[in-house]
Amino acid sequence: MPVTIKDVAREAGVSISTVSRVINDMPGISEATTLRVKEIMRRLEYAPNSRAAGLARKSARCIAFLAKLEEFEPYTNPHLFDIMCGVQEALSKKGYSLMLLDATITDVEQIMLSRAADGLIVHGGALTKPIHQLLVTRKFPHIVIGHPSDTRINWVDTDNALGGRIAVEHLSGCGCRDVAFIGALETDDISNERLAGFCAAAEENGCEYRESWIKHTDGTLQSGRAAALELLTAPDRPDAVVCSSNLLAFAFAEAAHELGVSIPDGVQLITFDRYPYSPLIVPEPTLVQIDVRDMGRVAAKQLLQELKKPELRVQSFTTLPSLIVGKSTREI
Amino acid sequence: MPVTIKDVAREAGVSISTVSRVINDMPGISEATTLRVKEIMRRLEYAPNSRAAGLARKSARCIAFLAKLEEFEPYTNPHLFDIMCGVQEALSKKGYSLMLLDATITDVEQIMLSRAADGLIVHGGALTKPIHQLLVTRKFPHIVIGHPSDTRINWVDTDNALGGRIAVEHLSGCGCRDVAFIGALETDDISNERLAGFCAAAEENGCEYRESWIKHTDGTLQSGRAAALELLTAPDRPDAVVCSSNLLAFAFAEAAHELGVSIPDGVQLITFDRYPYSPLIVPEPTLVQIDVRDMGRVAAKQLLQELKKPELRVQSFTTLPSLIVGKSTREI
């Protein structure tokens, strides 16, 4: 038989209301009584039944995290777990728990209706049309980590444009003038934002800007390699390259190595992200790091904030990327 | 106001007991009534309040997953999320939900005492002494994914020795006689089990066995490279190598490439695991794949089994690795 609040009350010679007040730090109980009750709770190894408390309180103190689990692909989504860790950390600090959910409409609706969770944190990749619809129409508290363009939905994301800026500014500080960019598909939002920041900063810093130095790839090793070779063998070879992904940077470094172009002496290199391929890049790359765990934390905090004060439904949030200087760039 | 079982009962002109029986597929309700109630539930968009149901039922229908989240390192634990996906999938099929928990003693004890979860799935890396203790003494339903040597604890793991066998048997089938092994530290359980299977199969298949062909490394790129160079430049160069990790295989392939030793013509290569570095290995490697998602599924199923029938506390379980043939091996 698990120990209940009644057992504690009986043992302490008080009513269960009193015990409840002690548990929840409510006023009206003397110091002495509080201490005694707490001591007894400890002795009996009592912890409130979370379901009973949730029922009475009309709140699960639980947030669901929504991601595409079924078709999860570690290669394309290496950060998902790290994001979740951030979410869990922030929730746990506030006494909330985290539930992992697969992104199917039925499951999501089920959670909303059964009130198993008080709110929803959605990984951007899982935000399909129907789910999007559900969130908006049901007015269920939520926040998206990633890239919805719909203004009715709050989101948290890193400032990708700033990331592009940071890269260029560092290169410019190193003395580079002719900067190139190797990105993903032209339809890739993240890559494009990075490119936008890249271009703006290039202009502001008086860097040379050429169409032919902006390469779009399909993100694979092969197409990254092709782009790298084009840049490196062109008559107007740039003196620095920014790669919008780890894999592209790896391909670039390999191509440079094969051509006998030294990094950073012949060409400087900056990559985005430090996972999963950065340890294999030679030399150790300078990189624009996205603190994905922090994104998770921020998302969780925002959502809890909104739960506490639904009236001030705050705006979306942006986190700051940072620069980690390695050996693929250096002042010249 | 959320809709409750009372609303459904009123609308259907039956008692709430009847509705409850319909919800839970219990006998004693006519076909006609069942249909009518179900229709009304659909119309009212009713779903049972999970906390209330859980309270009455004395079961949360929730399992907690325990991992080291705070100090999570994607490089050393790339599979954690995939394991969780498997767990979630299996739980969800049985109407259970998954809660993510950080591996601190206080949190774990809290979950047990508050009965927020009915059972615990522990990632092996998170199984510290105190937690281990807690599981055993409290008799809380649990299962470990990974490597506890304590027989009082049930676990699920892949058959690493079999993995080693599979590799050797494939190489032997390809016509290789002189097989080498590059593993992690001599204290690494996983690597050692693979090595054990490797040795047994080598003997059975009449392969040449030499001490100098068994290399232990600290698992890094550098030490993997050193081991590879030693093997490849030795006068008695083996004709095939099994690497116990993706990173070691990458290092090996690079070293072979530099020395001008072709894979698979000069030396054949098999690696364990397909994530995260296998796409960067040239040529595309033959590998022993561990279906970690399946490990998660199996663990979840076992735990639910045990919850249903606590009397038959089944033994630990093992999943089978499989071979994916790439271009780093071939029949000679």
Added chain:
DNA sequence: TCAATATAGTAAAACGTTTTACTTAGATAA
């Protein structure tokens, strides 16, 4: 025809909290 049995359903207790509204005893003020 009448007892026994099945079928379809219900009333009410139980689950373990939180919370609202109330009580009591003592202190304070006039």
Added chain:
DNA sequence: TTATCTAAGTAAAACGTTTTACTATATTGA
């Protein structure tokens, strides 16, 4: 002295289900 106030605590309702024990009603068997 008496009314008022405060501090400390309590009783009981509420939360929304499941489950147990019970009640009709219809059916069957002899």
